[in-house]
Amino acid sequence: MNQTTEWALYLAQMEQILALELDDARRAELLIQLERIAALAAPLMAFPLDERLEVAGVFHP
């Protein structure tokens, strides 16, 4: 599936879910931003983490 089409569909869903009123210019800019972040997220999501690994917290002395 074409990546651009995929994010345009995702954006349309999120626009409804988050009750946003957008115009085409803002949708186009949001698409750029989402694709940029998706490119950062892909290798992060592919990185294997131990199933017992928890989120980081505050350092404790």
Place this chain on the structure above:
Amino acid sequence: MTLSDFSIQGLQQAIQRGDISAREVAQRTLQGIEQQGALNAWTEITAERMLREADAVDSRQQRGESLPPLAGIPYAVKNLFDVAGHTTLAGAALFQARPAAEQDAWAVSRLHRAGALLSGMLNMDAYAYGFTTENTHFGATRNPHDPSRVAGGSSGGSAAAVAAGLAHFSLGTDTNGSIRVPASLCGIFGLKPTFGRLSRSGSHPFVASLDHIGPFARRVDDLALVYDVLQGQDNSDAFQANRPADPTLVGLAETGQRCALLGGFFSTWCDDDARDALARVARALDIQDEVTLPEAELARSAAFILTASEGGNHYLPALRASPDRFEPASRERLLAGAMLPAAWYVQAQRFRRYFQQQVLPLFERFDVLIAPSTPCTAPLIGQETIHINGTDLPSRASMGMLTQPISFLGLPVCSVPLTTSGGLPIGLQLIAAPFNEAAVLRVAFALELQGITCVDKQNGKQ
């Protein structure tokens, strides 16, 4: 002798002796701020409060009392700290009509009790989201070394105010580099303490998982003194670590810290000015070792995702209700962040733990790791891209690419300034294990004593 020729301790002692009054310090400071208005560092000047605080110091001096450590010392704060009686802006036109803060932020109240004189609030990137302080509503803050260049951000006003000699210190915040980047570009010292070390109460949040507060100064002893005053337990801050104060000023001259350079990602994504600064520090400290942080680039991506998600969520109601009042450069970036899948956010939080587990063992061998604070010196105001490692990168987001993985870890960092061959400053990050602020301040002090850091024209050091 100008006010900025004095160290904090020197000025405090001159006031204690009666050589100069706190009121005179306040008046000369306010005059200086007006004269250098073109810097656009202040968004509000609190002259009345400053004079009132000065008069209180003078009354104590006249009664023969021993003055507190910051008595009569002029400072200013990034405009996301609450100051009683003034609206907290966080760099955003969006907040201008909000009611005034009822009380000072925890850190500001701490400085007030120590006798410091607040001159006002300082410009920043809107919402603290940016590295250049090119604020569409409040204007760009100019770099005191070259007014055609950015001061860095998001705490750009905080760095410019101190670099211009208009405040002995200032407060900023650092989520992804917002203290270290402007400290680098303006040629001063900046301290981002350990995540959870200092109270954030009364500061406008951006990314709760990553926000830190910290000071800027022109001298390491000033930086350490202010940091010591800012330490202390605040039970209202759920993110503060339960750790007693650990004063740093007293042991500043101690040496013997084991240092190593950070290679890999950190030496790849910078220019020759940064590499030359690193080489000078390596020679001065006789550093033989270089280490790498595995997956530093993923750490940057994970920090970006945490920032986008938490920042986006924070501003979602306002993005829905009044999108026209947002900073154009940040609006869609924030809104896209509010839409990210939860799985990405949680993966980023878990990766943070993984990354800490990989990096913390390095501190068994070394006390301080050293890397550039910024990929290059200050870009021009309005410059869209910087050219690093053969690649054009967007300036606004990329000035923090070397600071982002380190704040993601939550480690304490002091940015120390060096002068490049072109005359502009650039900073290096001195990075230590959690709660070892003392180590980074000691190495910074050693470099300052050796004359490796920027010659501080403001206080006449050679």
